Amino acid sequence: MISNLLHMSAAFGFAPEGVTTSLGMYMIYFAFSGCEFIFDAKTSKPVKASAYDIFQSLWRLLRVGIINTLFFSYLAHFDYMPFGRDRTHYLDPNHLGNCFCIARECI
Numbered sequence: 001m002i003s004n005l006l007h008m009s010a011a012f013g014f015a016p017e018g019v020t021t022s023l024g025m026y027m028i029y030f031a032f033s034g035c036e037f038i039f040d041a042k043t044s045k046p047v048k049a050s051a052y053d054i055f056q057s058l059w060r061l062l063r064v065g066i067i068n069t070l071f072f073s074y075l076a077h078f079d080y081m082p083f084g085r086d087r088t089h090y091l092d093p094n095h096l097g098n099c100f101c102i103a104r105e106c107i
Contacts, residue, residue, distance in 0.1 A: 018040070019039075025046070
């Protein structure tokens with residue numbers, strides 16, 4: 001969904017100015033569509049993330065991982081299986097083809 005919006009914004013000329021400075025920056029901006037890029041208004045170059053920003057992002061990722069681990073460990077006592085007990089059907093070619101078709105529509 002986000003990548004569709006980014007591609008539409010580029011098609012209609014609403015991409016940030018720093019994105020259009022080079023083909024490499026254009027490809028990086030759209031390849032990492034889930035990341036937020038901030039560009040300097042004067043130089044049109046991306047602003048480097050501070051150590052605090054990187055630490056904060058890693059801490060949020062670690063925190064979500066710990067919470068999910070505790071949550072699923074608790075639910076395991078009640079026979080909760082997020083994907084069911086029989087997982088062999090996930091490797092069936094029909095199922096994989098269906099997943100690829102759905103993923104292609106989301107892009």
